[in-house]
Every structure is written in structure tokens, then in C-alpha cells.
Amino acid sequence: MKKLIVAAAAICGSLLADAAQPASAAIPGDAPAATTVNHPDWSRQAVIYEVNVRQFTPEGTFEAILPHIPRLKDLGVDILWFMPIHPISQENRKAKLGSYYAVYDYKGVNPEFGSIDDFRALVKAAHAAGMKVIIDWVPNHSGCDNAMVRNHPEYYARNEKGEMFGPYDWTDVYKLDYSNPEMRKMMTDAMQFWLREADIDGFRCDVAGEVPTDFWNENRPQLEKVKSDIFMLAEAPNADLMEHAFDMDYNWPMKDLFSAIAATSGQYTFKGEDGKVKTFPEAHATDIFKRLDEENALYPGDSYMMNMITNHDLNSWEGTEFERLGNLQEAFAVLMYTLPGMPLIYTGQETGMNRAFEFFDKDKAPDWDSSPAVTEFYKKLNRLKHERRELAAGSSAGSPVERIATASPDVIAFSRGGVTVMANLGKEAAKPFKKAPSVKGMTDWMSGETAKVPATLAPGEYRIFTTAGK
Numbered sequence: 001m002k003k004l005i006v007a008a009a010a011i012c013g014s015l016l017a018d019a020a021q022p023a024s025a026a027i028p029g030d031a032p033a034a035t036t037v038n039h040p041d042w043s044r045q046a047v048i049y050e051v052n053v054r055q056f057t058p059e060g061t062f063e064a065i066l067p068h069i070p071r072l073k074d075l076g077v078d079i080l081w082f083m084p085i086h087p088i089s090q091e092n093r094k095a096k097l098g099s100y101y102a103v104y105d106y107k108g109v110n111p112e113f114g115s116i117d118d119f120r121a122l123v124k125a126a127h128a129a130g131m132k133v134i135i136d137w138v139p140n141h142s143g144c145d146n147a148m149v150r151n152h153p154e155y156y157a158r159n160e161k162g163e164m165f166g167p168y169d170w171t172d173v174y175k176l177d178y179s180n181p182e183m184r185k186m187m188t189d190a191m192q193f194w195l196r197e198a199d200i201d202g203f204r205c206d207v208a209g210e211v212p213t214d215f216w217n218e219n220r221p222q223l224e225k226v227k228s229d230i231f232m233l234a235e236a237p238n239a240d241l242m243e244h245a246f247d248m249d250y251n252w253p254m255k256d257l258f259s260a261i262a263a264t265s266g267q268y269t270f271k272g273e274d275g276k277v278k279t280f281p282e283a284h285a286t287d288i289f290k291r292l293d294e295e296n297a298l299y300p301g302d303s304y305m306m307n308m309i310t311n312h313d314l315n316s317w318e319g320t321e322f323e324r325l326g327n328l329q330e331a332f333a334v335l336m337y338t339l340p341g342m343p344l345i346y347t348g349q350e351t352g353m354n355r356a357f358e359f360f361d362k363d364k365a366p367d368w369d370s371s372p373a374v375t376e377f378y379k380k381l382n383r384l385k386h387e388r389r390e391l392a393a394g395s396s397a398g399s400p401v402e403r404i405a406t407a408s409p410d411v412i413a414f415s416r417g418g419v420t421v422m423a424n425l426g427k428e429a430a431k432p433f434k435k436a437p438s439v440k441g442m443t444d445w446m447s448g449e450t451a452k453v454p455a456t457l458a459p460g461e462y463r464i465f466t467t468a469g470k
Contacts, residue, residue: 034301034396036244037220040201040229042132043247043304043342044392046078047382048233050311052347053082053113054097055357057365062118066125071368073129075350075375076382079231080126081204083312084136085109085119089143092172095360100136101206102143102172106190120198132201134231135194139187140210141166141173148186149174155183167210178212187215188222195226202231208246209236216245233306239298248304248342248393255308257283257291258332259324265410265427265459267326270319285412285425289403292340302394307336308344315346316359327460330377331423334462335412337381338421340401342393350378377446384445388466390417407434411457418442418467424457432457439465 049072057064062085072080084100087108094102097112109116123133142148148155149164157177159165164174176183194200208216216234223230234241234249241249260283262268271277295305308314309332310321321329336343347357348366352374357363385391390399399417406413410426413433420439424430433453442451445464454463 032239032243032298032300035242035303037232037242037247037302039247039302039304039394040231042078042229043231044394044397045386045389046132046342046393047076047385048079048081048306048342048344049075049077050081050344050346051083052312052357053085054100055363055365056347060112060362060365062114062122065122068368069122069125069129069131073131074379075345076379076386077131077345079132079134079201081233082133082135084138084206085113086138087111089145089172091143091145094172097361099172099360101138101141101170103138104143104146106142106146106187107193116198123198123200127199132231134202134204134233135200136206137191137203138206139176139215140207141170141175144172144174146174152183152186155180155186167207178215184215184218188219191219191223192226195223195230199227201227201229202233202247204233204235205246206235208234208241208249209238213238213240213245216241217243220245239300239303242303243300248306251295251305251307251341253294254288254291254305254339255314256280257287258309258335261285261287261425262325262328262332265326265328265425267328267427268324269326270323284409285423286406286409288335288339288412289401289414292401295340302396304393305341306344307339307341308346309333309336310346310349311344312346312357312359316356320354320356321349322354328425329460331425331460331462333377333381334421334423334464337385338391338416338419338464340393340395340398343381343385345378350375380446384419384464384466388417388419390419404437405433405435407431413437418469419445420451420465421462422453422457423462424459427459429456429458431455442467 054060084103086106087104087110088098089102089104109119126133155176156164157175166173167175178184191203220232232246234246236249237252238249259268260280263280264282264284269277309325309329325332351366351368352371353366392398402415404413404415408430411422411424411430411432413422420437422432436453439451439453442465444451445466451465
């Protein structure tokens, strides 16, 4: 759903970093005990891809996606996350086609997309290509004419007037009441249905932080009874969800910090509904280390964070990656692959699509052949994620971040095992180091040439150096 709660508080403490950094110092922090979640082995070095079914093809159907499975496999995608596939409510519907997130029937399929057999065929094709499938799940609220509104009104929360209501300004949905045990059973049963009937591999759970954590802690074991190696993604930056229930959550605070750094560098140009460009606290590249410190202090060990420069909410409501990050967007893409966590690609991102999709209506599909250079950029980053074990998600698998001292707070540099990364996220060319790190025997991942530390880095310029081997 449109994200109305911005995790600004989480980044405020991450800003105004001191340029002086200890060379090659491991990130400190006493993290909580390790998560009890057993992450599937296939998730450790995975890349997740968000499929906007309505906009992915001109037809906007499951069947029309089938011919793209080989392309996505060639791109280097491992997990396909499908935005909600359920029928959309008619009552209080937004625009012509409505929001994916106003669910009419939790066990149904949106006829706009096809049938449940069409979806099963798509899941089967993805599995045959070696990819996993998760679906978007909307547990916090349903559409206003969901059958439960008539048959089980006791499943819904009430306002002070005793009326069903939607959270925030979401007028096309009613909030569910998790104090009702039968409603909880219904929700788990519906999730189990998709594991059994469509052989999906997990769920991306919408506004998961609005649902009580104890539900999720009870829910996951029930889902694992149907399929043991599921993958659960929470749309929330909530550490408590990661203790027992979810494999990965949204790294909204890092996303906000990326935007703040870009704004400080004069690159953030997106105008909100008021016609004004949003303001951010001053931030610099080295503040990213402070955010990593916060993650280590807050999150259970071995948690995953999903890193992103765009997704469906950002694209439609907060600006494209080009409007938010400007000429730094490619460098930030490199960071979302090389910092701890899992990288996300959204529909059209791999082609450099520089426009916002309509959210409630059919829109033109991306031109998948429009920018081979951008596609190749993401292919190289996907290969990097797959081939370098140091970049595996989770602290028990990936290598820790070792900071490298830079000569400017606008330059970030670090290594993770045999991978060294540097990038200028400022507005001016900068000398990256007072004392350059050794890159002897390393190769520039993107160019294939022998690694050489540049004397200066232009704004948005980056390097990824790797040692031989994996």
C-alpha cells in the first residue's frame, strides 16, 4: 500500500557524520540474539524482483508473463514477488481498476489477470526455471465488500462510533480485528491455501507492522506445516518481526537515508502533491555506516534487510529513482547490492524506465529492449551477488562490512571479504583517500580491467573491485 508512515526518526540519528573514520574498522554493536527463523538456503544470495502484473505486459495477465520467464532468468532473478493477485473490491474502488490492496476474496484470483490455473502454470514455469515465487498478502485490512463484511462483521475493527473503518486515508478498505481468534484462523487458513493450491514459496506481507507480532509468531509455524522452506518478507522496518516470523523486512530507513544524501547533493527533484520538493536533514555518504550500526544494534543476528532504490510505492507516490537520486542512482544501486541484505528490482527498473506507473489503472508496459546498457548493468550486479559468497544475506553467511577511511564524507568505501566498493555520493569531484587501500591482484568487476584506485571520483562515480575466486 501507499506508505504513509515514513521512518524518518530512524535516520535522524544517522546523519551529520564525522568525516574521520578508522581505517578498516569492523562495524560495532551488540545485536540481539540471532533470529530463530531458518532462512532457506536458496535465499542467501538471491535477488528479488517485484512483478506489477497489471503493468508488466500490454495484456496485464499471468499468461502474458510466461514468455518473460526466460528473460528474467537471464537477468539473474531468483525470487519473483507478485503484487496482489486477488480480486479487487468494487465498493469504494479507487479509479477504474482499483487498488491491488483492497482484497475482495483471499482465496480468489483477479479475473483481470486470468484464472487460478493460469497462475499455477506461471508458478510452475518459474520453478522450472529455478526461480521461487512469493505473493503479496494483505492481512491488515480487506476490501469494503469482502464477503466477511456481510458474513463475519465481527472480524472487523470499529471506530469510536462503532463503524468499520480504513486505516489512515485508505477509504477503499476496512481494518481487520486481530483480537478475534476466528479471524486469525481465517487468515492463516487462506495463506495455507496458496501454499497448497498454487505451490508458492512464501509471502510479502503488506503493512506487516500494523498486525500484532504475536500473530506472525503463531502464523509462521502453521505455514511451515504446509511447506517447510517458505520465505517471508515484511513491509515494515520492525526488528521484533524478525525474531521468530520473517526472513526479511523493508529497509525503509536506508532508503530514506539514500534520499537525504541525494538531496544534500542537490539531486533530489521529486515534487509532492503540494508542488514542492521535499526537504531532508543534511546527510553524507559516511552516514550509511551509522545506519548499519543502528541495524546491528536493533536487529536479531542473521536478519535480512531488503535494499531498494525503487518499488511500486516509491515509483508511484515518491518519485522514480531518477527523481529521487539523480545522477547518483547507479551508485546507490551498487550499494543496495553490496551492503548487507538482499537487493530488489522493480518492474521496468532493469530497463531504466524513467516514469511512474499509474497505480489504479492500466498503464503502458515497459519497453523491455529500450536500454541494453541498463539491463547489462543489472545483469553484472546480479552475477556479483550470485558469485561472491561474501555478499550473502544474513550475518551467519555474508562477510562483515569493513570500513575504509576516506578523505571526504561524501565518499563511502568498504570491503566485504574479497569485494571492495567505493563511491562518491557528493555534488563535487573528490579525492577518495588520503591513503589508498591496496587493490593488488584485484579486478574491476564492471569493466573486467585490472583494479586501479582513481585519483578522483566524479559525483556518482563508483568502483567495485574483486579478488580472484568466489
